[in-house]
Amino acid sequence: MTTERAAALSPDRRRELMARLLAKKAAAAGIPVLPRTGAPLDCSHEQRRIWLAGQALPEAAPANVTLGVALTGELDLTRLSAALAALVAGHEALRTRYVQVEGLPYQDVRPAQPVPLELVDLTCLPEEDREAEALDLALAAAGERFDLARGPLLRLTVYRLGPVEHRLFLVCHHIAGDGGSIALVAAELAAGYSGAAPVAPPSHQYADYAAWSLERARRRVPERLPYWRERLAGIEPVFPRVPYSPAGAGRGSASVAARTGRDTVDRLRAGGPLTPFAVLLAGYLMLLHRLSGRRDLVVGTVTSGRARRELEPVVGCFINLVPLRVHLPGDFPVLAARVRETVAGALANEIPFDALVSGIGGHRLPGVYPAFQAAFVHRDDPAPPPDWAGLHARLWEHEVDDPSFDLGLTATPRGAEYELALTGRLARFSAADLAAHLKTLLAILDDPAGEWRL
Incomplete structure (x- = not known):
């Protein structure tokens, strides 16, 4: 549009055109949504780092991400299992496995499948010992490794301490989630259990971020690397x-x-x-x-x-x-x-x-x-746990x-x-x-x- 034509437009019309131009620029700068063809998708730098660390020295890979919630009340395991299934269906990162191509990992997003929910009944123990035993078992479960090539990459265990006392413990591989992700998981599990309207899947999934972040890194790294070479x-x-002990001793x-x-x-x-x-x-x-x-x-x-x-x-x-x-x-x-x-x-x-x-x-x-x-x-x-309908919830430290x-x-x-x-x-x-x-x-x-x- 020429300067003369722009000057002839009314102020309202100019504002409308400017808003459209800014919206186009914002859309162009946004994160594109990739087509899902079934072909393996690129991993992010974060995923590559974690995958390579696990390949080189599995016992030194980043710790799993965990969530613990103490629940008091009559827990419905069927409702909890359905909430877990809905959570996994809505987030590709929780149903992704990793395939190796020429020495590098790629994401293979799988269809939604039921996620095992394990119940460990500790009511056979003396009442005063149940909490400590549940915590010991949870900490042991937190250190268990996942098979990245097969999945699934999260586990949910419920420890029953009594008829109305349960401890919920979720373990997720770090390649599939971080601390912010666990907060989302906690909120969606509670909402799903409480019968809230299903949470709509996000407009973007992690694989979209991975492709976008790789392109961003291709631009940034050459510009910023000299700073780090000098700094370090x-x-x-x-x-x-x-x-170093190959056997992992110590x-x-x-x-x-x-x-x-x-x-x-x-x-x-x-x-x-x-x-x-x-x-x-x-x-x-x-x-x-x-x-x-x-x-x-x-x-x-x-x-x-x-x-x-x-x-x-x-x-x-x-x-x-x-x-x-x-x-x-x-x-x-x-x-x-x-x-x-x-x-x-x-x-x-x-x-x-x-x-x-x-x-x-x-x-x-x-x-x-x-x-x-x-x-x-x-x-x-730490934020308090979200509301679980009919149950009293608190963080299980x-x-x-x-x-x-x-x-x-x-x-x-x-x-x-x-x-x-x-x-x-x-x-x-x-x-x-x-x-x-x-x-x-x-x-x-x-x-x-x-x-x-x-």
């Missing part, structure tokens, strides 16, 4: 190498947890515009300095790729690993500010972790995680150890407190070591300018 040049392991892990008040974290944030993430990571870096004697440290963290609205209702694995390299200064306020700057730079240049590792090169060692050995995860405040890293800190807000869980590989840390290190971390956060000063 000359990095050294935080800890000495642990001898690759187990253990966790210890404790709580600190939110007021402690808020007090440390008062020195500047700092987030709880920056404050807690700064304290963790001080602990790593005490353990290693090093001031040049790399810690990995996770980000979520659900930045687009059409991905909010999609079940799948969207998390990415991001290395944060920090040179520790002499005091805590400067360190926390440096952490904030490091996080901002890393997020502005984020690329898929497997592309980052391949792009920076270097020799890969069996049993050693590339780019970093220590990890930090800041979780959201559990902690699944992740053996992927030598040492990991997970921070979870719990009301007026933060729960800090320190997980370490037993090949490097004993449970007593972890307890002592967590005590040191709490002391650092309580008084970072005291005897813990760098």
